[in-house]
Amino acid sequence: MAVKTAPGSPEVSANPPRTTPASANSVATLIRRPESGALIGTLAVFVFFGMFGGEQFLSPGGSASWLNVAAELGIVAIPVGLLMIAGELDLSVGSIIASSSMTLAIVSGYWGAPTAVGILAALMLGLLTGFINGLLATRTKVPSFVVTLATNFGLAGATLGFSRVITGTTSVGVQPESWAKSLFGTLVADQFEVAIFWWIAVIVIVGWLLHISRYGNWILAVGGDTISARATGIPVQKVKIGLFMGSGLGAALIGVIQTILYNGAQVANGQAFVFNSIIAVVVGGVLLTGGYGSVVGVVLGTLTFAIVSQGIYYTGWNSDWAALILGVLLLVAVLMNNTFRKMALSSATPKKKA
Amino acid sequence: MTTKSTARIAWGRRAMTAAAAVTVLAVSACGPGGQSSGTATGGGAPASGNVKIFVIGGKSDDPFWSKVKRGVDDAGKVVSAQGGSVTFLGPQNYDNLGPDAAKLIDSTLSQGATAVVAPDWVPDAQDAALKRVVDKKVPLFIYNAGGLEAADKAGAVNFIGTAEHNAGLAGGTYLGKKGLKNVLCVNTLPGATNTEDRCSGLADGIKANGGSAKQLPLPSSQFGNKTAVAQAIKAAVLNDKTIDGVVTIGTVDSDSAVSAIQQAGSKIKLATFDTDDIALKRVKDGTLLFAIDQQPYMQGYLAVSMANAYVRYGLELPQRPLLTGPALVDSSNVDQALTGAASGVR
Amino acid sequence: MSVPFLKLKDINKSFGSTQVLTDISLEVKPGEVLCLLGDNGAGKSTLIKVLSGFHEPTSGSMEVEGEPVRFRSPRDASDRGIATVHQFGGTFPLMSIGRSFFVGAEPVKGWGPFHRFDHKFAGEVAVREMQGLGITRITDGNRLVGGLSGGERQALAIGRAVYFGAKLLILDEPTAALGVKEATHVLRIIMQARQKGLAVILVTHNVTHAMKVGDHFAVLIHGALAADFRKGERTREEITDLMAGGEAMAELEAEIAAYESAHDGHAPDPEELEKMLHQK
Numbered sequence: 001m002a003v004k005t006a007p008g009s010p011e012v013s014a015n016p017p018r019t020t021p022a023s024a025n026s027v028a029t030l031i032r033r034p035e036s037g038a039l040i041g042t043l044a045v046f047v048f049f050g051m052f053g054g055e056q057f058l059s060p061g062g063s064a065s066w067l068n069v070a071a072e073l074g075i076v077a078i079p080v081g082l083l084m085i086a087g088e089l090d091l092s093v094g095s096i097i098a099s100s101s102m103t104l105a106i107v108s109g110y111w112g113a114p115t116a117v118g119i120l121a122a123l124m125l126g127l128l129t130g131f132i133n134g135l136l137a138t139r140t141k142v143p144s145f146v147v148t149l150a151t152n153f154g155l156a157g158a159t160l161g162f163s164r165v166i167t168g169t170t171s172v173g174v175q176p177e178s179w180a181k182s183l184f185g186t187l188v189a190d191q192f193e194v195a196i197f198w199w200i201a202v203i204v205i206v207g208w209l210l211h212i213s214r215y216g217n218w219i220l221a222v223g224g225d226t227i228s229a230r231a232t233g234i235p236v237q238k239v240k241i242g243l244f245m246g247s248g249l250g251a252a253l254i255g256v257i258q259t260i261l262y263n264g265a266q267v268a269n270g271q272a273f274v275f276n277s278i279i280a281v282v283v284g285g286v287l288l289t290g291g292y293g294s295v296v297g298v299v300l301g302t303l304t305f306a307i308v309s310q311g312i313y314y315t316g317w318n319s320d321w322a323a324l325i326l327g328v329l330l331l332v333a334v335l336m337n338n339t340f341r342k343m344a345l346s347s348a349t350p351k352k353k354a
Numbered sequence: 355m356t357t358k359s360t361a362r363i364a365w366g367r368r369a370m371t372a373a374a375a376v377t378v379l380a381v382s383a384c385g386p387g388g389q390s391s392g393t394a395t396g397g398g399a400p401a402s403g404n405v406k407i408f409v410i411g412g413k414s415d416d417p418f419w420s421k422v423k424r425g426v427d428d429a430g431k432v433v434s435a436q437g438g439s440v441t442f443l444g445p446q447n448y449d450n451l452g453p454d455a456a457k458l459i460d461s462t463l464s465q466g467a468t469a470v471v472a473p474d475w476v477p478d479a480q481d482a483a484l485k486r487v488v489d490k491k492v493p494l495f496i497y498n499a500g501g502l503e504a505a506d507k508a509g510a511v512n513f514i515g516t517a518e519h520n521a522g523l524a525g526g527t528y529l530g531k532k533g534l535k536n537v538l539c540v541n542t543l544p545g546a547t548n549t550e551d552r553c554s555g556l557a558d559g560i561k562a563n564g565g566s567a568k569q570l571p572l573p574s575s576q577f578g579n580k581t582a583v584a585q586a587i588k589a590a591v592l593n594d595k596t597i598d599g600v601v602t603i604g605t606v607d608s609d610s611a612v613s614a615i616q617q618a619g620s621k622i623k624l625a626t627f628d629t630d631d632i633a634l635k636r637v638k639d640g641t642l643l644f645a646i647d648q649q650p651y652m653q654g655y656l657a658v659s660m661a662n663a664y665v666r667y668g669l670e671l672p673q674r675p676l677l678t679g680p681a682l683v684d685s686s687n688v689d690q691a692l693t694g695a696a697s698g699v700r
Numbered sequence: 701m702s703v704p705f706l707k708l709k710d711i712n713k714s715f716g717s718t719q720v721l722t723d724i725s726l727e728v729k730p731g732e733v734l735c736l737l738g739d740n741g742a743g744k745s746t747l748i749k750v751l752s753g754f755h756e757p758t759s760g761s762m763e764v765e766g767e768p769v770r771f772r773s774p775r776d777a778s779d780r781g782i783a784t785v786h787q788f789g790g791t792f793p794l795m796s797i798g799r800s801f802f803v804g805a806e807p808v809k810g811w812g813p814f815h816r817f818d819h820k821f822a823g824e825v826a827v828r829e830m831q832g833l834g835i836t837r838i839t840d841g842n843r844l845v846g847g848l849s850g851g852e853r854q855a856l857a858i859g860r861a862v863y864f865g866a867k868l869l870i871l872d873e874p875t876a877a878l879g880v881k882e883a884t885h886v887l888r889i890i891m892q893a894r895q896k897g898l899a900v901i902l903v904t905h906n907v908t909h910a911m912k913v914g915d916h917f918a919v920l921i922h923g924a925l926a927a928d929f930r931k932g933e934r935t936r937e938e939i940t941d942l943m944a945g946g947e948a949m950a951e952l953e954a955e956i957a958a959y960e961s962a963h964d965g966h967a968p969d970p971e972e973l974e975k976m977l978h979q980k
Contacts, residue, residue: 056592061618065585072581094578098415160415168698170420171605173632191617193581212816214806217795221803224792231752231784232804233775262580262609264632267415269606272579292794309582313570313589320544323573345793345846 033344034285035297037336041283042300042307045329049311057314064191065314070306071199072254073280074299076273078206079250081281081298083243085210087223087290088144090244092133093251093277095155096126097270100255102163102172105265109174110167119180119256126252127245129155134241144244152274160267173264185260195257202250207295219243223290279326280305283333285340292341304329405438407661408462409654410455410472411498414444417605417630418650422498424699425654433662440658441465448543452479459483462492469493469661473515474500474508475547484508493664497657498650499548502675511664513675514657516648518551519558521680525625525646526559526567528682529599532643534560534623537567537599540587542607544571549603552627556601567601580610587614591622599623605633605645612641629683631695637688647691648679651699703766704729705868705899706751706782711760713746720746722924724760728868728916733890733900735910737943738920744903747920748870751901752784753777783861784870785854793846797830797838798823800845801860829859833889851882858889868899875909887913907939919943 049057056062076097080090100122108118133151137144163170176185186194210216221229222239230236254273259265284301286293308329312322409426412419423442430440443461445454455475460483462470470487474480474496487494488509496505497514505513529537537560539553557567570590572583587610591597600615600622602608608626615622626633629645636642656676663669683691694700704727713721721743728734738744749755753771762769764780771777777784792800802822808815823841830838833855838848845853854874861869871890875883890913894900904910910917917934919927919942927934927942934942941953959968 054593056589059592061588061592064617065589069579069582069585072579098578156415164420168424169417169631170415171417171630171632173635187613187617190619214808214815214817217799217803217806217817220795220799221792224795228786228792229803231754231774231778233778234804258580262613264609266417266606268413268417268578269580270578272582276579287794291792310585310589313586314593316593318571319573319586320571341794345844 033296034292034294034337034341035300036285037333037340038284038297038300038304041329041333041336042304045304045307045311049307049314052317053311053314057311060189060191062314064193066303066306066310067196068193069310070302071193071196072257073273073276073306074199074302075195075202075254075257076247076250077277077280077284077302078202078295078298079243079247080277081284081286081293081295082206082210082219083247084278084281084286084288085223085290085293086219086240086243087226088137088240088243089278090130090133090148090247091145091274092129092148092151092155093247094271094274095152095159096129096248096251097255097258097273098265098267099129099155099159100125100252101259101265101269102159102267104256104259105172105174106163106166108176109172109264115174115177115180115260118174119184122256122259123249123252126248126250126255128248130245130248131241133248134244137244138237138240156267163267170268171264171266174259175263176260180260184257185262193257193261195254195261198253198257203295203299206246210295215239220291223287223292225291276305279330282337283330285337287341301333304333405433405436405468405662405665406466407433407438407440407469407471407658407665408465408467409440409442409658410458410462410470411442411444411654412473413447414442418628419444421650421699422654425651425656426658427654428651429655429658429662433658436662436666438662438666448546451546452476456480456483459487463487463490467492469495469665471495471497471657471661473498474504477504477507477547481508484510493661495657495661495664497653505675511670512660514660514678515653515675516677516679517675518548519555521627521646521648522552522555522557523559524555524680524682525601525627525644526556526561527563528559528644528684529556529601529623529625530560530563530565532623534599535565536594536596537565537601538587538590538594538597539567539569540572540583540600540602540607540611541569542572542583542603544569544573552603580606580613583607584610584613584617587611588618591615591618591620597622599625602626604628605630608633608636608642608645612636629691629695629700631692634683634688634692634695634700637683637685638692640685644682644684645691646679647681647683647700649681649700650678651694652678704763705765707763708751709761709763711747711750711757711762713750713755714758720923721750721757722922724920724925726918726925726928728899728901730867730899731894731897732915733894733902733913734916734918735914736901736903736918736920737905737907737910737939739905739943742920743923744920745872746923748784748872748901748903751777751870752782778864778866781865781867782870783864783866783868784872785857785861785874786872793844795845796823796842797845797848797856798826798841801826801829801841801856801863805864825863826856826859829863830855833859833892834885849882850878851885854878854886855889858893862893862896862898866898868901869893870901870903872903873905874902875904875906883909905943907936907943911936911939 076093080093083090103125104118104122107113107121108115129151133148136142136147160170184194188194210219218234218239221234222236226236258269280302281298282288283304284297286297308325309322312319312325411422414423426440426442433440443458445451452475456479459470459472459480463486470492474484477500484494485508494508494510495512495514496508496510499515500513501517502513539556541549541553543549553569560567572586587600591614600611602611605626605628611624615624623643624641625643627646629647633642633645637645656678660671691700706728708724708726711721711724724747736744750757753774753776756772769780798819799822807818807821809818810816826841827838835852835855838852848856858869874886878886887909890900890902902910902913915931917929918925956968960966
């Protein structure tokens with residue numbers, strides 16, 4: 001697929017490309033970025049809770065509060081966001097978290113296998129579920145919303161059934177080996193979860209994939225128009241299956257991290273991540289129907305969600321209101337993102353003479 | 355008390371027609387005085403075998419209900435050995451608990467239940483369905499939630515479980531006697547009668563001993579995310595330095611609380627409602643002061659056994675309500691509890 | 701010029717029991733514009749899908765530059781130099797012009813696993829190619845495709861196909877959604893491609909547009925080739941008639957003419973006309 005040089009077009013040499021200097025276009029360039037709305041949102045909620053949350057919110061402890069929540073949510077949300085950019089949804093992450101954490105707890109806790117074996121089994125389970133999701137969604141043409149909703153239920157049932165048959169209970173403890181504890185479940189400076197570093201790694205890898213490697217173009221194209229993407233020779237099915245496996249792996253990693261951090265697993269873990277990850281992605285400027293979005297946007301969306309959901313506990317207000325604020329935030333963020341997207345589209349059509 | 359008795363007697367008379375004389379005699383021989391007027395097989399269930407007991411419970415992946423179900427299953431072995439059957443029904447989630455439970459209760463009738471065991475979680479939503487069971491002359495046992503009051507209101511035979519307020523009271527008294535002054539009750543299911551009762555009982559128990567307690571309600575968007583719960587607890591603790599104790603309404607949340615206290619770097623005392631393997635180990639190593647056990651296994655086991663004995667033989671116990679807790683597990687009795695936990699019943 | 705770029709012989713396509721294309725035989729030569737005309741539902745889009753590899757024909761043979769071919773996927777067709785441009789340009793509204801231009805064939809720099817998509821090169825090439833097709837307004841390859849007009853999107857898609865060495869351009873209703881001025885621009889771009897020696901298949905139901913650029917015309921009715929003729933062999937009216945009702949319409953006219961001569965030049969009254977139509 002090497003790039004061929006243009007077959008001789010005489011007009012081209014007579015007409016050298018005219019590119020506008022970057023400085024003149026910097027505002028337009030900024031508006032065109034999918035994360036510009038999300039950036040405003042993150043700054044706004046940070047300032048808001050900085051004002052009402054007092055010193056505690058801004059202290060290391062307070063920052064760790066929303067960073068820890070954001071890190072765990074982000075590890076799930078970034079691959080889910082990538083999948084949503086490609087036009088598919090994954091609602092099965094909740095059960096993947098539950099099943100992978102139970103797998104680790106049963107293999108390494110109940111059966112006493114080395115922690116590495118349990119971790120590997122848990123991650124493989126995430127990949128396998130993602131593969132099944134991808135295969136079903138691409139082969140059957142059933143919308144991924146339905147496919148992954150079904151796997152979310154199915155896997156929850158299987159997790160419950162197997163753990164009761166194997167262990168007789170639905171909550172299993174595990175004492176991870178020390179290397180695993182420090183790699184997945186320690187608190188740096190007694191405050192910051194090591195998951196934050198995993199989050200950074202996921203940001204870098206997925207950011208590279210979407211924005212720098214050529215595969216990012218494939219993902220955007222598949223989400224923008226699947227049929228056209230297929231016509232250009234992109235292996236649409238493989239791309240989608242790969243992305244489903246990615247979101248399965250992200251969820252399984254969280255299953256591993258939480259199990260090791262809290263020394264045990266319960267079958268009901270993780271369902272909160274299903275919709276919270278979608279909220280983070282959408283607040284981050286990813287178009288729900290696909291084809292538009294950025295990793296930086298998802299990171300900002302995740303931070304916004306974490307700051308709002310944790311910030312309220314620093315204000316001293318009754319936390320009954322936290323969900324209300326989240327709901328309002330979601331709506332405002334989506335409206336703002338729509339406005340920015342429209343501006344991005346129209347910024348290319350000023351009626352000027354070139 | 356009086357309204358209850360008359361209701362029960364009236365119901366008993368109607369049931370009389372279907373009763374076998376021998377059973378009636380057996381009941382009057384060991385029955386609780388005049389209160390039980392020779393009630394027998396409700397709804398005309400034959401004693402010859404097809405006893406169909408339906409049990410309504412929580413989500414089956416809920417660790418607490420998993421233990422209730424173990425009790426139900428174990429008692430069910432006797433029922434099926436006698437030729438009957440026990441069916442456990444639970445909702446898919448807790449988002450719409452009252453109406454969902456009411457629908458499950460109604461479905462037991464259409465499936466030909468000869469006895470129904472159900473919690474009364476949300477009386478307003480469930481009472482009509484419970485009344486339909488009693489109206490069809492199917493014996494009803496309330497367990498786990500609602501208390502004797504709900505059982506009497508619905509016309510049920512008995513209540514099996516604990517009073518959540520009492521459980522809270524026991525925990526609060528324990529903490530108060532330890533000298534704690536300001537305790538946080540972390541409620542991840544705000545609005546549910548039993549969790550609210552736990553927290554209010556806790557507050558009452560501490561108040562009687564010179565301290566106070568307040569509730570930290572966490573919204574359902576945090577459900578199933580231990581880290582979000584942990585960080586919320588940490589925030590509350592950092593914000594109010596006078597807090598010297600944290601009690602969680604369930605064992606999953608106590609994982610979060612342990613992490614939160616560690617992150618906040620404080621010496622706050624911890625305790626929890628309910629028990630599981632991990633919580634009991636924490637009681638043993640001193641991380642948790644105590645765990646309040648309502649012995650869910652016994653609730654499932656006793657409710658099914660009583661329903662079976664009642665339908666089949668007309669047997670009834672004099673204790674109303676039949677309490678399975680609270681049993682407070684602390685360092686003094688944790689070893690025994692751990693044995694039970696290893697078998698998945700505590 | 702003697703060897704046709706693409707040659708179809710007796711192509712049939714059916715979906716289950718529904719026969720969609722019947723015995724289609726066609727040729728298109730390099731430097732020639734073949735206009736594929738037909739009413740809605742005549743089978744034009746199915747034929748395009750067969751040509752571009754989305755569907756395999758049920759029977760019949762295809763040759764590209766004299767060699768027999770079978771397209772099992774769109775990839776096979778594009779490997780043989782066949783590029784299809786859809787009504788709305790087939791492009792991605794929320795992608796940048798540069799990204800969209802290179803979808804599926806991204807220019808990369810760097811080595812091994814650290815290769816990266818060359819944004820600067822992509823943007824520059826896309827802008828240069830569009831300017832080459834007379835779209836001078838676009839100077840920034842980072843703009844989103846959704847901000848382009850319909851004609852500009854067509855230019856982007858055609859420019860892309862030409863850049864990647866397409867030898868046959870299949871344009872599916874490129875002017876249908878455009879205003880007069882933009883449509884004219886697109887037709888000019890088609891002429892430009894023809895001059896470069898590309899074969900072009902223009903699918904349209906706009907006879908005026910077809911007659912402006914076409915060298916060769918094929919009319920599809922009910923999945924069969926109703927007429928195949930070269931420029932100047934038919935008048936605009938004949939073509940319109942063909943598309944509307946095929947030969948049937950011409951026969952009707954002949955009958956009306958016969959009626960008129962038999963009735964002293966009076967046109968048939970509605971009742972009589974109705975009778976004639978029912979004889980069909």
